[in-house]
Amino acid sequence: MRRGLAALLLAAPWFLAAPRANGQGTLEQAKTYFNAGASAYQAGQFMAAIQAFDEAYRLSSRPGILFSIAQAHRRQYYVDKNPDHLRAAIKRYHEYIDNVQQGDHRADAAQALSELEPMTQRLGGDAAAPAAPAVKPQTRLMVSSQTKGARVSLDGAAAVELPLIQEVKPGKHTIKVTADGYFDEQQDIQAVEGGLVPRDVPMREKPAQLKIVAPNGADITVDGRPMGTTPLPAPIDLPSGRHFVAVTKTGNHAFSQELDLRRGEQKTVTAKLSTTGQRIASYGFYGGAVVAGATGLVFMAAAYKQQSDAEAIAEKRKTGNLDLSQLEAYDDAKTQREAYKKTAGVLFGAGLALGATGLLLYVFDQPSVTVPSATRVEEKPRPSTPAPAEGTMEVSAVPVWSPGFVGASVNATF
Numbered sequence: 001m002r003r004g005l006a007a008l009l010l011a012a013p014w015f016l017a018a019p020r021a022n023g024q025g026t027l028e029q030a031k032t033y034f035n036a037g038a039s040a041y042q043a044g045q046f047m048a049a050i051q052a053f054d055e056a057y058r059l060s061s062r063p064g065i066l067f068s069i070a071q072a073h074r075r076q077y078y079v080d081k082n083p084d085h086l087r088a089a090i091k092r093y094h095e096y097i098d099n100v101q102q103g104d105h106r107a108d109a110a111q112a113l114s115e116l117e118p119m120t121q122r123l124g125g126d127a128a129a130p131a132a133p134a135v136k137p138q139t140r141l142m143v144s145s146q147t148k149g150a151r152v153s154l155d156g157a158a159a160v161e162l163p164l165i166q167e168v169k170p171g172k173h174t175i176k177v178t179a180d181g182y183f184d185e186q187q188d189i190q191a192v193e194g195g196l197v198p199r200d201v202p203m204r205e206k207p208a209q210l211k212i213v214a215p216n217g218a219d220i221t222v223d224g225r226p227m228g229t230t231p232l233p234a235p236i237d238l239p240s241g242r243h244f245v246a247v248t249k250t251g252n253h254a255f256s257q258e259l260d261l262r263r264g265e266q267k268t269v270t271a272k273l274s275t276t277g278q279r280i281a282s283y284g285f286y287g288g289a290v291v292a293g294a295t296g297l298v299f300m301a302a303a304y305k306q307q308s309d310a311e312a313i314a315e316k317r318k319t320g321n322l323d324l325s326q327l328e329a330y331d332d333a334k335t336q337r338e339a340y341k342k343t344a345g346v347l348f349g350a351g352l353a354l355g356a357t358g359l360l361l362y363v364f365d366q367p368s369v370t371v372p373s374a375t376r377v378e379e380k381p382r383p384s385t386p387a388p389a390e391g392t393m394e395v396s397a398v399p400v401w402s403p404g405f406v407g408a409s410v411n412a413t414f
Helices: 024-042 046-059 063-080 083-099 106-122 277-317 324-363
Strands: 140-144 151-154 164-167 171-178 185-191 196-200 208-213 219-222 225-229 236-238 241-248 255-261 266-270 394-397 400-402 405-407 410-413
Touching (some): 024 046, 024 140, 046 063, 046 140, 046 196, 063 083, 063 106, 140 151, 140 171, 140 185, 151 164, 185 196, 208 255, 255 266, 277 324
Parallel strands (some): 208 266
Antiparallel strands (some): 140 164, 171 185, 208 236
């Protein structure tokens, strides 16, 4: 026997040689069972992997699954030394070679046969003989999730890390999947006697909650989107990741801050808004307008007083009893009246100009915020990958065997 069997792939792309008669629903079921088998294989649960791969092959008779079944039987033989698994592995390798005329993993299957068939001969068996079922199929649940760190509780038992591969009694079972930063997911599963029920549980991310403390009447935007005016009735729900928060109010300097929020996090941001110099200047112009207007009113009152004095002297003049001093007083009153009127007019004009300037400064004192071009970054950026061709079912696994060592790693893609 050779001393190294290096890097065999558990399966290859099957869509090139696979029959396309199966419906899409059946194909999806086959993918589900195949994923379950890959998870079981990686976890060292080779009997469960065999059961899942067999079901996937029943639903979608793709040659690549034969290679996966052979690999799982081969690994199980190393565990329990049951010759039925050895013969089953040889049988499936031969079936794979018969169905795949070139390329793919023919060379891997041929090398595996060169290792296994001599072992069967030493055991006194026929390598080509059909393999009898090694063990009666067990009733199993296989629970998995794409969420990192997810844990599952089966029928109220203590939660364990996923994937869960467990023999159960036929009937109804309840699973509860939990993960930090995600909503709990609870589902009922009906286990069928002698069958394997795979279940991949998607998790819903908990939003982060952001509370904004700011003066009343301030406008809130997150990533450039308006969220309302303070006081907000409730915290803002946001997906995890980076966000740009801006708080604006006319007459105040804008407040902005970049935040990196985690799933389920509750965060409070206090926005202290300071008055702008333009708003202070507008108030100053308003004050100047008021002073100018009030002073103008004083001069108007003085002009009215001079007008009254002049009219009183004019009435006496009709009787002809005016002396020289009264005539001079009449002329002075008329002169002062005109001067006061002119001064009041200038003051009113100045007040109007000051008020208009203050109004313009007030109205156009609008805060502006420049939103960064990229306002949200995923918590863990994922490289984009091209979508697989329709019908692709592929799992990569690297089982490595040599005297004294057995190991493998698995990665399934569809």
